[in-house]
Amino acid sequence: DSGVTQTPKHLITATGQRVTLRCSPRSGDLSVYWYQQSLDQGLQFLIQYYNGEERAKGNILERFSAQQFPDLHSELNLSSLELGDSALYFCASSPSGTGGTEAFFGQGTRLTVV
Amino acid sequence: AQKVTQAQTEISVVEKEDVTLDCVYETRDTTYYLFWYKQPPSGELVFLIRRNSFDEQNEISGRYSWNFQKSTSSFNFTITASQVVDSAVYFCALSGNNAGGTSYGKLTFGQGTILTVHP
Numbered sequence: 001d002s003g004v005t006q007t008p009k010h011l012i013t014a015t016g017q018r019v020t021l022r023c024s025p026r027s028g029d030l031s032v033y034w035y036q037q038s039l040d041q042g043l044q045f046l047i048q049y050y051n052g053e054e055r056a057k058g059n060i061l062e063r064f065s066a067q068q069f070p071d072l073h074s075e076l077n078l079s080s081l082e083l084g085d086s087a088l089y090f091c092a093s094s095p096s097g098t099g100g101t102e103a104f105f106g107q108g109t110r111l112t113v114v
Numbered sequence: 115a116q117k118v119t120q121a122q123t124e125i126s127v128v129e130k131e132d133v134t135l136d137c138v139y140e141t142r143d144t145t146y147y148l149f150w151y152k153q154p155p156s157g158e159l160v161f162l163i164r165r166n167s168f169d170e171q172n173e174i175s176g177r178y179s180w181n182f183q184k185s186t187s188s189f190n191f192t193i194t195a196s197q198v199v200d201s202a203v204y205f206c207a208l209s210g211n212n213a214g215g216t217s218y219g220k221l222t223f224g225q226g227t228i229l230t231v232h233p
Contacts, residue, residue, distance in 0.1 A: 033220060
C-alpha cells in the first residue's frame, strides 16, 4: 500500500458528461501529480500541484482541470468527456515538488467513457 | 525535451532465467533522476529505485540490480533468477531539476516493457 488513496476505482460514464476524480496524498506529502495512462499514449504527465499551487503542467486538455485543497487532497475534473478520454488516471504524491524525490502512486481510477 | 526509450516492448522468459530490461534516456538537464517502476497485473505503479545523475554506482537489491552508465545514457535493470511473480510491465522514468521550474518532479516515462515469466 503506497499510502495514496484514489476514488473511485472505476467509473463508467457517457460522452459529454463531467466527472471528478479524487486523490488523498500520503501523510506529509505536499506535492500531488496527475498522470493519464492509455494504450496509445502510454503514461503521460498531466499536472502537478505543490502545497495548493499549480507547479507544472503537461499535455492536459482544456476540458480537464485540477486543484489541490488546503488539506492537500486533490481533484481532477474532466468535462465534455469523449471516448478517447477512457484511460487509467493515476495520482501520485511526494514530499517535495522536486525531481529528486520518488513519487508514490495510487491504485488509479479506471475511467470508461461510453 | 526529455525522452525515455524502452526498446523492448515484450520479453518472455522461463522461470530462473536472468533478464535485462533496457532503458535509454535523453535530457539536457545537468542534474536529473532516473527511476524504475513496476506495474503488476493488478494495475498499481510500484516504485523500485531512484538514481541520481551524479551517482553512477550500480545497485543491487536482492534479485534486482541496476546498471547506470552516463556515457551511454542508459539505466538498465536486471532481474536474476526470474520468478513468475516478476511478471509485470516495467517502466523506466526520468525527472529533472530544471531551474525554469517546468520539469520539477514530473516524470517522463518510457513506453514500458511487458515481462512474462513462464513457470
